[in-house]
Amino acid sequence: MDKIRNGWFSEISNLWPGQCFSLKVKQVLCRDKSEFQDILVFESTNNGTALVLDGIIQCTEKDEFSYQEMISFVPLCIHPKPEKVLIVGGGDGGVAREVDKHPLVKEIVQVEIDEKVVAASKKHLPFMSKGFQSPKLTLNICDGFEFMKNHVNEFDVVITDSSDPIGPAVNLFTETYFKLLKNALKPNGIICSQGGSMWSELDQLKQTMDNCRKHFKTVQYATSSVPSYPDGQIGYVVAALEEHVDLKKPAFRFTDVQIEELKLRYYNEEVHGAAFVLPNFVRKVICK
Amino acid sequence: MDKIRNGWFSEISNLWPGQCFSLKVKQVLCRDKSEFQDILVFESTNNGTALVLDGIIQCTEKDEFSYQEMISFVPLCIHPKPEKVLIVGGGDGGVAREVDKHPLVKEIVQVEIDEKVVAASKKHLPFMSKGFQSPKLTLNICDGFEFMKNHVNEFDVVITDSSDPIGPAVNLFTETYFKLLKNALKPNGIICSQGGSMWSELDQLKQTMDNCRKHFKTVQYATSSVPSYPDGQIGYVVAALEEHVDLKKPAFRFTDVQIEELKLRYYNEEVHGAAFVLPNFVRKVICK
Numbered sequence: 001m002d003k004i005r006n007g008w009f010s011e012i013s014n015l016w017p018g019q020c021f022s023l024k025v026k027q028v029l030c031r032d033k034s035e036f037q038d039i040l041v042f043e044s045t046n047n048g049t050a051l052v053l054d055g056i057i058q059c060t061e062k063d064e065f066s067y068q069e070m071i072s073f074v075p076l077c078i079h080p081k082p083e084k085v086l087i088v089g090g091g092d093g094g095v096a097r098e099v100d101k102h103p104l105v106k107e108i109v110q111v112e113i114d115e116k117v118v119a120a121s122k123k124h125l126p127f128m129s130k131g132f133q134s135p136k137l138t139l140n141i142c143d144g145f146e147f148m149k150n151h152v153n154e155f156d157v158v159i160t161d162s163s164d165p166i167g168p169a170v171n172l173f174t175e176t177y178f179k180l181l182k183n184a185l186k187p188n189g190i191i192c193s194q195g196g197s198m199w200s201e202l203d204q205l206k207q208t209m210d211n212c213r214k215h216f217k218t219v220q221y222a223t224s225s226v227p228s229y230p231d232g233q234i235g236y237v238v239a240a241l242e243e244h245v246d247l248k249k250p251a252f253r254f255t256d257v258q259i260e261e262l263k264l265r266y267y268n269e270e271v272h273g274a275a276f277v278l279p280n281f282v283r284k285v286i287c288k
Numbered sequence: 289m290d291k292i293r294n295g296w297f298s299e300i301s302n303l304w305p306g307q308c309f310s311l312k313v314k315q316v317l318c319r320d321k322s323e324f325q326d327i328l329v330f331e332s333t334n335n336g337t338a339l340v341l342d343g344i345i346q347c348t349e350k351d352e353f354s355y356q357e358m359i360s361f362v363p364l365c366i367h368p369k370p371e372k373v374l375i376v377g378g379g380d381g382g383v384a385r386e387v388d389k390h391p392l393v394k395e396i397v398q399v400e401i402d403e404k405v406v407a408a409s410k411k412h413l414p415f416m417s418k419g420f421q422s423p424k425l426t427l428n429i430c431d432g433f434e435f436m437k438n439h440v441n442e443f444d445v446v447i448t449d450s451s452d453p454i455g456p457a458v459n460l461f462t463e464t465y466f467k468l469l470k471n472a473l474k475p476n477g478i479i480c481s482q483g484g485s486m487w488s489e490l491d492q493l494k495q496t497m498d499n500c501r502k503h504f505k506t507v508q509y510a511t512s513s514v515p516s517y518p519d520g521q522i523g524y525v526v527a528a529l530e531e532h533v534d535l536k537k538p539a540f541r542f543t544d545v546q547i548e549e550l551k552l553r554y555y556n557e558e559v560h561g562a563a564f565v566l567p568n569f570v571r572k573v574i575c576k
Contacts, residue, residue: 008308017312018334019515020296024306046306063487066567199351199515225513225521225567227307227487232520233513259568266567274562279354279513279554280547 016200034116069267072098075192077250088144090161091117096131148180160193175211199231217243222275304488322404357555360386363480365538376432378449379405384419399432436468448481463499487519505531510563
């Protein structure tokens, strides 16, 4: 069920064959099995508490802020008025925690398929699950894919904080999903989806972006550094309904005082723009 | 001597406690011990051939281009006329390979302390050691620190491609070394040194930058994504003798045709600028 041996958790997956990241375990806090996946939470010796689903690290306390801030603030700050936001997935609460900080957001709807992930986070990952305490948030336990069929023209921003395209999240990378996203958005809507690694999953990324381009007029990939993800890097598929939206230029800019007060440890206006700058080997494959 | 168990090489170090990156081994190509360090070269199952010194991965064939291109072209392209270049370290030949590509470079001097690393690279890492075939290159086998005491006002750019600040490279992060670098440079000189991870080595990085600032007027940190380095990220201490040099803005710009012909897989003008953009948690500690 999990891969702890000799006091180390090792993340072995066919998604990144021949390489493996390991964390030293201080103590296991939770081992559970839901209808959808295996759930493991452990305290590591040096990276804080870690959440693992189906053997894949979802977050560690040391570096989770990079992912949570980027997947939230990149789309929120592109939109000039992100009042109503949908989060698909994000069962640990980290994205809700960040979305709640944005001064223009009035209402957050979240759809998570696995209530056992929410429960494990509430019990063992208080730094993540504090997102669930947001007074702006309504949390629904159901399938995000199904949920969106009944929600049309409703959201300014949709953030898809999913696991990788195997297991329960597989539908969230398909063309049909991007069509549902398009329909769920109001005019000028922006989406941001977990897009995987540019190093190990470039073919899958290209496929996801092609699927997205069938329904969105502006589509780009942004990246950030997250040591405990495969390749130490993760990216985001960011898209706008409208043409010629400059995704690199945030409409909303946090002041230095806000960055301090809201405890933003990764995201700032310059990081936003730089995240869209890609190495030649990636640009060549996914840019149009 | 090396850490291969059950067919996997694992990189365990006190520099990044509690975390470990592993590569699956297809075959070991070379195990040697020099006066300075343990040398291991192996073919991995999915990341090509890897060079390991004292148990730390120096490069893998899959992703080495990110590091070699960035540590070379960032300083070379900042300098308006980088005619004479010194490489300290870089015993695998990868940096010489990239420096040789820059159209304005006329002469490359390299100083590597360990001839056994050069020999292992020539035998087992032809994609790296082809740098040694550059007609512009003179290779010296000696201590870079000592070499520079006798070379004053001679170079436009000095690139320090060292291992981490333990073992033979420890001197290359000290204040005295940056003083030697300053003296070795001609006016308008630029340096670039391997600076370690912003995630696991931030205190050491701050110390290195403080040492550098005692002798250089403009000092910044740039970063790139390298999956097989700790945290999947490595950075570069980039500095100019003169004040108010905009390190983010390259004086020399490769055209798209040059990028194609010279096989630049990572570096481009936009990547150059974006590499200097840092997350808040790093900016706070190292920026002045």
